Amino acid sequence: MEKTVKSAVYPGTFDPMTNGHVSLILRGLDIFDEILVAVALHSPKNPLFTLDERVEMAREIFDGKDRIKVEPFEGLLVEYVKERKAVAILRGMRAVADFEYEFQMALMNRRLDRNIHTVFLMTEYKWLYISSTIIKDVARLGGEIKGLVPPNVEKRLYARYGHQPKDKIS
8 A cells, every 4th residue: 555645835935044944844744744845936025035046045954854845836825735736735823923814824725725724833932033034134234143044044145245244142
């Protein structure tokens, strides 16, 4: 009897990917056999990095982790989930503020396809306060982001803004 692989799609802009995202993906592997990190082309925000750069950074982060695949995607998420034969959409929640938006998206996706479920994982407490937007703002102004993003992302952010952090946190 052939085993069915239970895959979840973790969609996002990942501009850039933070350690909160990484933590959620790795924890998702406790539930699913495989996580498909779907890097979205379209975003209501103006991304700092191109789609190709965001995909490349994510692939570098998960290099050697066979159960995590990174792909670009555009269009309706439910269509992408169906094409990949995934069983769920994985989403993270940092705080109550995330709930309303995420709940609306989950209900719309469910309306578009009743067979697609959304699984929410709470962010680990140490990542509650970070977001890609906050990380970009701190890096742009020369603040220290070490330990909040993977090393390859830290390096690219400082290169993009043309400087290194002004102050080191001890």
